[in-house]
Amino acid sequence: MKIIESISEMKNVRWGMDGPVGFVPTMGYLHEGHISLVQRAKKENASAVVSIYVNPTQFGPKEDLKKYPRDIPRDLAMLEKAGTDVVFIPPDGDMYPTGYNTWVDLEKITERLEGAARPGHFRGVATVCNKLFNIVEPAKAYFGQKDAQQVLVIQKMVRELNMNLDIVVCPTVREPDGLAMSSRNTYLKPDERKAATVLYKSLQLAQKLYDSGERDAGKIRRQMTEFIQKESLAHIEYISIANVNTLDEQEKIAPPSLVSMVVRIGAPRLLDNIILK
Ligand code: AMP
16 A cells, blocks of 8 residues: 655556546545445445545634544554555645635535535535545545535536546445444544434434325424434534435425434534435
């Protein structure tokens, strides 16, 4: 496994690599969710490249950029075991040199949900992914359904800018009790970790109501809210039931619908979602 720490070296190594190349962009502090993407990239391509980069431009001024968890030696051990060919760890000065001024800004779809809660977040995400795609030149890039809006933003950017790669969406990997794996779960104290199971349980409640014929999104949202409010450590930021492509909120569910949510458990914001089909 090669470890590369500059853009110029990554471009050089890329020329010698067997294609097609599968690419998994990450911010590190890896878990089984990330590894599932790497394994899929490895299976479907001749080579797998994984980037580890905590992208400063997707964090707001009051967000957790500085304390975002990092453990490169542990990440490298996990990536080696998963059969990664190249790990790309670019420095900030290489990615955003002094005077850097070029941004990818998607309209509308980035104004809702996570975009509304985190102004500028998707500008940072789209820009860094565009840069990484240009550097790594993958045939396919792998993203997790856990970040459903991010998937939509990246797919739209690739489509609308006629970029030469496919985006592959992989299912959310969960802990045995249903909590979606996330690097930020490490922020949870033991009692908060227990409380965090309300997210997936409330999504399962939505699925159950839908399966029994309920199509009134307001009723489903209300029952999810009541369920979550029984957990005193949980604070709902939003629960959305929306068209899976446009993210337009639905009053009456017309599948496939994305049920997505952010709940704060203590300080951490936890995200989760399911698709009603
Ligand atoms: P991050 O390091 O949080 O930026 O995540 C890197 C990639 O891993 C993104 O495409 C995420 O959607 C994906 N990912 C994060 N958590 C999970 C999970 N629990 N299951 C599947 N994919 C995930």
